[in-house]
């Protein structure tokens with residue numbers, strides 16, 4: 001089970017702030033920060049190449065830990081600098097020509113949208129699968145919209161702007177025996193719940209290290225199913241790690257997910273993400289999810305009772321994300337007041353999630369991302385502060 005005293009002792013930031021911004025960027029636990037600093041100290045003394053050679057095992061543990069988390073092979077994992085980098089490398093490796101169709105969910109994040117908006121400029125048809133009345137990706141509507149022209153389906157597992165956890169595995173079941181590539185953004189899921197790529201059925205999965213996974217900033221992971229590599233085109237993002245310049249006028253792609261990596265990354269942060277992943281796994285992903293869901297439910301229920309606050313969460317399955325608005329204060333303004341009173345959360349705007357916020361007529365929301373190191377007392381204090389401020 002979760003030893004909250006130990007977890008909070010590993011998270012020194014808990015002493016000073018009520019950190020509810022784990023959907024933005026979490027507080028990394030001490031072992032993660034120590035691993036990064038320790039790695040940099042060795043680079044300082046020994047040199048970057050020499051440190052990498054001496055620390056191969058720790059660097060490789062990124063692949064082992066991530067593969068253990070996602071239930072895949074180590075050669076299906078690539079290290080990236082962000083979820084957006086991972087998403088673009090996956091997306092740009094799918095061959096799309098004018099007349100092909102892409103189906104996208106309603107919870108797409110801005111970076112993903114830029115990909116399919118550019119594809120539209122090239123004559124690719126993009127259709128948005130609506131959510132149903134509960135705010136879930138509408139599988140029945142998807143069944144009506146899907147045909148053999150669909151070459152790619154892009155779903156965001158958890159909406160960053162309303163917290164809905166979409167039925168990604170049911171979509172995976174539908175896509176399993178088709179030729180369409182299934183690209184799943186589980187950026188907001190990684191670190192707060194178990195994710196198994198075989199159950200999800202996705203061909204690609206992307207996430208960032210800094211959110212619920214509690215890794216360093218500037219880290220991310222890409223899962224690429226080995227059986228789809230043969231059907232892909234080379235992504236334009238290549239260097240000497242992802243491909244080999246094999247003769248003067250030819251090159252060969254790496255035959256594993258390494259084809260999605262750059263050779264030059266923060267090696268220290270890669271070790272940090274490996275340690276963060278091990279740290280999460282050591283507590284048990286189901287334990288983490290249970291606590292996160294119950295803390296978030298407490299927060300949501302208390303906020304719903306505050307006059308002048310509207311809880312804006314959607315979807316049947318809920319997670320650690322709690323979104324709301326205040327009648328009397330703009331989201332950014334209230335977020336800043338909360339920050340100056342020691343409570344961290346974020347205020348995503350319409351530009352981050354046009355499909356969702358545009359349709360709901362929202363310019364922004366307040367968003368908490370509750371994590372397992374938070375406590376009931378923190379939730380209660382945050383609610384009473386919010387009540388006072390509005």
Ligand SMILES: Cc1ncc(COP(=O)(O)O)c(C=O)c1O
Nearest residue numbers: 082083084109160185187188208
């Ligand atoms: C759902 C979702 N996808 C992708 C991203 C992009 O992650 P990154 O900033 O690591 O590129 C975010 C970041 O907020 C997100 O919430």
